[in-house]
Amino acid sequence: MNLWVVLAVNSITLGGLLFLLSAGFSLIFGLMKIPNLTHGSFFMLGAYLATSLIAHGFDFWTAAILGGLLVAALGGIVERLILRRLVGAELAQVLVTLGLSFMIADVCLLVWTGDPIRIATPAALRGATSVMGLGFPTYRLAISLIAVVFAVLLWMLLDRTRLGAMIRAGVDDPAMARVVGIRVSRLFTIVFCLGAWLAGFAGVIGGPILSVYPGLDQEMLPLALVVVILGGSGSLVGSLVGSFVVGFLYNFGQAMFPELAYVVLFLPMLVVLVVRPQGLFGRQAV
């Protein structure tokens, strides 16, 4: 298969994973004003937990959902016990999430050792699917499909439900949202758990492609940061577009300028920062 097509497929796959990762990151940042630096750790932890779940006989998809739920539970604990104590002290919250990310990374190293672990591709999705005369790896197509499904679900959640309306109100003006009777602090917990679940789930379904290894957290976190800076925080469309832009830049950058892949990745972010600091789809802070 043509190299460019392969790269494009890989880019879309990575973009899909990044969307799952960064949609939660972006919502948390938009609502709670916390750049949650444990988000990369959630991704990695979800994948590690799934490897253990699969080793205990669960099938891939159950492990993905359960792994996500365990991560979400941890996220809930972190939000309730620690971040809740630091309301208003945004900087302290950032530092705590950073400290937690180190702790999670070290515990993962202790439990799952330093060797990379590959999650086996689910049996039904192995091999290639032929689309328009070209053979595509089925699993990568599936990831792209999952990302699209989640994008639609999240959009419906945010745009069509009462909870979504409350979240949007919380993002736009938390003080006013409280005045009209929305329990913003409960939204914090819901959004934080949802974001953690998405990150953990993304880690699991990314497992067959990326595998899991120490340092995965620190590799994914900057990507999520770039997506959010590019797309604008609290914007679902921004996350979606940003994810695919980053997916393409990362894969094509690595293929064409292997030594400068990181620079290629961050340059557009810098351009956006200079030209449009609130991000492509972000709204100007009130």
Next chain:
Amino acid sequence: MTRLALVAALVFLATVPLWIGGTYYVNIASQILFYAIFALGVNVLAGYAGLVSLGHAGLFGIAAYAGARIMNDGHGQLVVAAGALGVTLLVSAAFAVLALRGTGLGFVMITVALGQIVWGVAYRWISITNGDNGIAIRGRPSPLGLSLTTPASFYSATFVVFLLAVGSMAVFVASPFGASVRGTRDQPLRMNALGYHVWMIRFLAFLFSGFWSGVAGLLYLYYNQFVSPQAVALTASAEALLMVIAGGTATLLGPIAGAALVVVVKNVASAYIERWNFVLGAIFVVIVVFMPEGLVPGTVRRWRRALAALRPRPTAAG
């Protein structure tokens, strides 16, 4: 009285190699000094300017990498130092222009991203940085013909640089410029209304901070005679910030005490347990949650409160 304490502290620090016993401890003392310089540099932004950077290890590392490259190209020590610091200042300026597009959390996020770019380059741009293997250098410089090969002599040289750093910080804090930096932290809008160029003040503070981070990075290179991507990892930036926060931000002694704490705990912890990163993270969480103003002031506050709780309560009228 304070002058006496200052002289006593200086004598105490200057004579460390004489009484501390054992080169291992002298080396730890040297590490404390150059990390203290780094922490002082970070404190200019995090403490006085209210701009928390999580990418300063990038500047620290760039100085080390630039120094190593220039030295291995066969240039003299003066060229190495000037070149490394020049490169660091240029990169600091570029970082400042980008990072100052945001304040508060935006600034934090941009500095994380910038720091990760430096890490990515150090790790991946193998033809320049030798990737994960890092770059080794031939040896330490000999300023004014004095050899720095022994731990004690290196300590003394680091101490001189440390004094310069502390002195420059003292001058900075007391100067009108220092006051205007604190002004942009506390009241940026009023400072702007008063006619100060807030952006330029922050930019210059960033350069000042970057300069001392670079000096610390260069000392780190001389100390280890080796630099690898580990020096520019996010963990390194976080450690520097932890030093500042642990000791107490926007104070002169805080970052120094914090550097001593982190270096000592790191060495003690890694001697007994493997899990330094876990300890680092835990210290971070505990300090931020329980003692946000820093260990020294925080301990004092908790101690006072405990004492007050023991005393009989004064009457309401009192």
